[in-house]
Amino acid sequence: MNTKSTCLPTFERFRAVNKAFPKTQEISEIKQRGEKVFGWLCTYVPEEIIHAAGILPVRITGYPREMELEDANAYLYINNCSFSRSCFQMGISGEYDYLDGVVAGSTCDGARRLFDLWRHYIDIPYSHILTVPRKFTSRAHSLYYDQVKLFKSSLEQYLETHIDDAKLLNSIQVYNEARGKLKKLYELRKADKTPISGSETMEVLNASFRMTKESFNKHLDILLDELSRSREKHHGEARLMVMGSVMNNPEFIKSIEDLGGLVVTDELCTSTRYWSDPVVVDGVEPLEAISKRYLNNYPCARMVPSEERFDRIKKMIREYRVDGVISQIIRYCVPYAHDLPLITQRLQEIGIPILSLDVEYGTSGSGQVRTRVQAFLEMLEARKR
Amino acid sequence: MSSAGTSTKIETFIQTANLLSRMNRSQPGARESRTLYYRMLADYYNNIHRARQEGKLIAAHTVFFPTEVLYAMDIVPMHMETTTWLSAFLLKEQSELLAKGSELGLAPEICSPHRGVAGMFALQEIPKPDVILWSNLICDNTAKSGELLMELTGSPGYFLDNPFQDSPGELDYLIGELKEMVTFLEEVSGKKMNWEKLSEIIERTNKEIDLYREINELRKAVPSPMNISGYLELISADYLFPGQVQAIEYLTKLRDELKSSILNKEGAVTNERFRLMNLFIPPLHLLGSLVNIFDEQGAVSVAEPMFTRWSDGKLDPSKPLRSVAQKSFLIPERRSMYGPLKGPAIPDIVESAEQYQVDGAIYWAFMGCRHTCAAIKVIKEALNEIDVPMLTIDCDIIDPTVNSEDEVREQLMQFFEMLEDR
Known part of the structure; x- marks a missing residue:
């Protein structure tokens, strides 16, 4: 990718939030006011409900770099994914000691055991796990809706408060606003020359689950305005999509872009799958609308049938005019590993090359990864000639 | 080429199981239940082998799948994980599959x-199933x-x-899933579910679960009447023939033999020194060596709560599909491996260690x-906390490249020495 980093004031603000996380100034202020902060694991946890209860939901993520995870290895064992272990290492080290609650979904083996051990070893006043079905059927929706209702009433009981529809509708509006603005940000990346790079977009997304949504929305508005006026443009030798396991390290994307590629989109739970699909309150109760959105959202590899996910990937490839796909799968991330032969075949059928990388969470993409990406970019370049 | 298509492996399973059954029968003092166990394996793969000839469908399925439904519909189940386990245990042919x-x-x-199952299908070493059934x-x-x-x-x-x-x-969600699956199977097979037969299977499943519970009680005896391979045979009965006469016959025989051993104060090993709890499954390709090591050292497996400790509850044959769903909440593996850790999973293990007077535990990681x-x-x-030490051995249940027999032996010997010192 040929251009410098974006130097926009609002972008720097997002970067500062990420640098300070998990102990940001905003979180400290919230705690000082005696308000609560909850951590959530996985995109199947409906954030709006936590928000409607007057609590700041923050996404639990791990270290932004590859780390020795000695404690977590002993607790979660070495064969659980490094995302779970990295998050747990931070938890057990007290880096999330301000959390008043942890909420998870039964989404994958790593996530549910991370939740189990968090609850077992880390002192936390409130914890809850939702059963998340793996299907999109009406029966699955009904079960998940029940689970969402159960979560809401559990939270109400814990807080001794009532979360009414007005509060839920307000939260839906705030969160939909964030989704809409992130969508606009992604739209900018469809251009030949984009005002924001893939790694910078990752910074914005990281900030989106570490700030109050109201503040994030305000700042993203300004950033969108700044980007519309920015003269800096990014373009690369190849337009790339990154997909696979949970990954929120801008450095990883940057290492790809430093080699000449431009990451124009992704299929990650920390990125597109976080903001895609609004909650549609259309003749249904707000809580039901929330539950529909979360189960129907751009699916994780855990869901069956996988074709739903594959179709959306192919659609994005067309929309963003992607030349090649980089799949990064964290070791022991079984759902994505099982899907890899299938998605590889689907992409081959539409003539899209795929580079498959086995990584650890937090990797910055150095060494062998760099060499392989370089070779992949050269291959893509050769195809264009 | 057999009637079931390319089924060399299936034929070899049948031959090997029959051979082991005959060898066991000819051994003086050998348990008849073991002969029945090998016969059960032979029957199971014979069913698959004959399926096409008999006009029956074969359903390949994942572990802990409610195959009671298949038996009631006269569809032949093919347990995919067990089939790869047997490749390792009986034939030592897992490397090629992996x-x-x-x-x-x-x-x-x-x-x-x-990975082995996928390899087996890709190599066409087992019959092509008519339907694939899987579950989380x-x-x-x-x-x-x-x-x-x-x-x-x-x-x-x-x-x-x-x-x-x-x-x-x-x-209720699971019952809904099962109903939908029955409809799907009816469409694929062109046959209707035989609800009466399913009720009979549930009736027998109650008996089967009771037998498991009785056997568990008997295994508290000192000296222990069962060795380490015994528990793997034990769990296979429900995996292969849930609610079927073969399972009842095998479990009944085993129960009677255990009763008789206890009455005669006969232990599974000559000089019982270590009463062990096995957690998870040992490497199946090393099972023969493990039996020898355990025998030499006077070690017995007395409890395996992750696989043998059933929850309380009885199934209602008049509500067969609900019972099939309920059974998946009764099986030991659900509590210990699937559901949230907060709950009975850990207390069950601790209680088992106490009830079975365990000296130490081995976790096969x-x-x-x-x-x-x-x-x-x-x-x-x-x-x-209850003064039971636990040894953890990293392993793979079928892949022989992960750890060697010598490594496992050394770890076990050190553990036995430590137990001896205590």
């Missing part, structure tokens, strides 16, 4: 029996293996979504089984 799995693009972190009980591997297998075999499939927690709503390994520390701490 290599084929890798060739298909399956990462080495994926559970080896699932017990892990992401079981949840995610079905779609690739459907592509490899060109067979239709059904994914049975098993809920995570135990609540009335989740039970199968690297492909992430969710069970994540509980190792919690279990170890809970057992330490």
